[in-house]
Amino acid sequence: MAIAESVVRIAGQHANGRRVTKIYVKVGHLRQVVPSALTFGFELVAQGTSVEGAELSLEQIPAIGSCKSCGTKSKLPGFPLQCRECGGFDLEILEGEELYVESLEMEE
Numbered sequence: 001m002a003i004a005e006s007v008v009r010i011a012g013q014h015a016n017g018r019r020v021t022k023i024y025v026k027v028g029h030l031r032q033v034v035p036s037a038l039t040f041g042f043e044l045v046a047q048g049t050s051v052e053g054a055e056l057s058l059e060q061i062p063a064i065g066s067c068k069s070c071g072t073k074s075k076l077p078g079f080p081l082q083c084r085e086c087g088g089f090d091l092e093i094l095e096g097e098e099l100y101v102e103s104l105e106m107e108e
């Protein structure tokens with residue numbers, strides 16, 4: 001729900017009073033966002049704001065980590081986060097924790 005609230009807040013700030021019709025959101029895999037849950041939360045939070053009724057377009061960003069032991073970059077399909085080369089768990093997360101509003105479509 002906190003994510004839905006930030007999406008509505010960010011979109012509302014950018015919209016600056018105009019009506020938003022579509023919101024493109026990029027979300028990292030490690031955020032473990034369930035798209036249907038986010039859409040549902042978004043619709044609730046958006047009620048009465050300038051983004052009410054806007055369509056939410058979610059794009060998931062795969063998680064990628066760099067192993068601190070062997071230096072291999074692994075795509076991380078899920079938890080636990082583990083190096084696919086050496087099996088190490090000490091990873092620096094390079095991608096996958098993003099959450100941002102990429103762009104908006106608005107009525108003129």
Ligand SMILES: [Zn+2]
Nearest residue numbers: 067070083086
């Ligand atoms: Zn490794």
